[in-house]
Amino acid sequence: MRIALLGxxxxxxxxxxxxWARDTNHTIHIGSRDPEKxxxxxxxYRVALTDQGFDVDIHGxxxxxxxxxxxxxxxxxxxxxxxxxxxxVADGLEDDxxxxxxxxxxxxxxxxxxxxxxxxxxxAEVIADATPDGVPVVGAFQNLAAGALTDLDNDLDYDVxxxxxxxxxxxxxxxxxxxxxxxxxxxxxxxxxxxxxxxxTPLLINLAMNNDGMHDLGVKFK
Amino acid sequence: MRIALLGxxxxxxxxxxxxWARDTNHTIHIGSRDPEKxxxxxxxYRVALTDQGFDVDIHGxxxxxxxxxxxxxxxxxxxxxxxxxxxxVADGLEDDxxxxxxxxxxxxxxxxxxxxxxxxxxxAEVIADATPDGVPVVGAFQNLAAGALTDLDNDLDYDVxxxxxxxxxxxxxxxxxxxxxxxxxxxxxxxxxxxxxxxxTPLLINLAMNNDGMHDLGVKFK
Numbered sequence: 001m002r003i004a005l006l007g008x009x010x011x012x013x014x015x016x017x018x019x020w021a022r023d024t025n026h027t028i029h030i031g032s033r034d035p036e037k038x039x040x041x042x043x044x045y046r047v048a049l050t051d052q053g054f055d056v057d058i059h060g061x062x063x064x065x066x067x068x069x070x071x072x073x074x075x076x077x078x079x080x081x082x083x084x085x086x087x088x089v090a091d092g093l094e095d096d097x098x099x100x101x102x103x104x105x106x107x108x109x110x111x112x113x114x115x116x117x118x119x120x121x122x123x124a125e126v127i128a129d130a131t132p133d134g135v136p137v138v139g140a141f142q143n144l145a146a147g148a149l150t151d152l153d154n155d156l157d158y159d160v161x162x163x164x165x166x167x168x169x170x171x172x173x174x175x176x177x178x179x180x181x182x183x184x185x186x187x188x189x190x191x192x193x194x195x196x197x198x199x200x201t202p203l204l205i206n207l208a209m210n211n212d213g214m215h216d217l218g219v220k221f222k
Numbered sequence: 223m224r225i226a227l228l229g230x231x232x233x234x235x236x237x238x239x240x241x242w243a244r245d246t247n248h249t250i251h252i253g254s255r256d257p258e259k260x261x262x263x264x265x266x267y268r269v270a271l272t273d274q275g276f277d278v279d280i281h282g283x284x285x286x287x288x289x290x291x292x293x294x295x296x297x298x299x300x301x302x303x304x305x306x307x308x309x310x311v312a313d314g315l316e317d318d319x320x321x322x323x324x325x326x327x328x329x330x331x332x333x334x335x336x337x338x339x340x341x342x343x344x345x346a347e348v349i350a351d352a353t354p355d356g357v358p359v360v361g362a363f364q365n366l367a368a369g370a371l372t373d374l375d376n377d378l379d380y381d382v383x384x385x386x387x388x389x390x391x392x393x394x395x396x397x398x399x400x401x402x403x404x405x406x407x408x409x410x411x412x413x414x415x416x417x418x419x420x421x422x423t424p425l426l427i428n429l430a431m432n433n434d435g436m437h438d439l440g441v442k443f444k
Binding site: 109110111112113114115117157158161186187188189190191192193195196197199200202203204206207209210211214217218219220221222 | 331332333334335336337339379380383408409410411412413414415417418419421422424425426428429431432433436439440441442443444
């Protein structure tokens with residue numbers, strides 16, 4: 001499988017990229033608005049993992065080339081850029097691609113972080129709206145902390161909830177998620193159920209802010 | 223400590239009542255709009271726990287009498303009745319009482335359950351608005367499944383997130399929560415952070431609906 005991480009030079013993009021690179025044989029395409037930056041970061045990830053003895057396949061390019069080279073496209077950009085980023089690669093998307101939405105819109109006030117629910121219900125649905133009809137969009141990975149992913153000495157033990165309206169795409173993303181060591185993927189049902197999953201992320205930050213010794217939190221359902 | 227569960231004949235009220243009755247020495251007051259029903263159910267809980275060898279202290283009465291007899295008042299009624307229920311007992315509330323909000327407003331469509339966020343941000347804040355000034359309101363217990371609590375053979379292993387603007391009241395509720403075997407209580411910060419916690423409950427139901435073998439789900443943060 002070929003996986004593109006648009007905005008793959010950012011925290012969560014880096015985290016997913018290096019976990020998939022380490023734990024699977026998939027080809028990883030790091031995308032960025034700045035192709036040179038993507039190449040540099042891809043090389044950084046490759047060297048770091050190779051030094052640890054892992055055989056990895058990571059490339060860097062502009063977002064458009066990364067998306068065109070991939071089967072699965074993860075829109076790991078800040079939420080305010082999600083729709084434009086998908087629109088920018090839309091011409092290269094085909095029905096057998098899968099677009100994944102890991103982003104969460106938040107705001108902050110004196111009390112803490114809050115979910116900034118988009119009018120469409122979720123960032124996953126914002127991305128679906130910007131994606132050509134027929135290309136499945138799946139919500140996943142919203143509740144993983146970049147810090148937990150990027151520290152490869154950290155054994156993960158987290159759940160990922162997968163939402164989407166295309167059963168085959170959902171199943172593919174569940175498999176992709178569970179190929180990362182320590183991740184259990186659960187079905188959250190339709191894409192319209194994504195908002196409640198995205199809303200957990202500001203709560204995770206509030207918990208880290210208010211409880212000594214807790215940081216880079218994730219969630220398990222039981 | 224004397225704990226009143228307004229609407230304590232309902233599922234979550236029953237669950238909290240019998241767990242506190244079994245695991246602590248607190249006095250439990252089951253409240254209901256119908257005092258006779260409250261007395262009958264309190265007697266049911268008492269007999270069931272006594273038969274299992276537990277020494278419990280459970281009483282039943284109307285909501286107003288239950289609140290007046292208690293230090294801590296849990297508003298375990300359906301969300302649409304929360305404000306009226308608090309208003310109905312407000313005359314008996316004093317500054318050293320604590321009001322706890324475990325309720326969640328949800329709606330359901332074809333996709334599943336969704337958080338029906340009140341205009342005030344959360345049911346906890348709706349309840350705070352109906353509570354006399356000076357009486358602390360704390361959000362807690364929203365993500366515990368009644369079925370998990372009422373099955374006393376079920377060993378719990380769940381987190382409860384506590385939110386509120388009165389540090390002493392928060393600390394008391396954290397202690398009360400952790401007196402239930404298998405519950406870890408975390409601080410979620412201000413009462414204004416309650417919405418993201420309430421929003422987890424519809425997600426828990428969606429996960430139970432979409433994943434074989436999962437039911438009566440709760441959450442752990444790690």
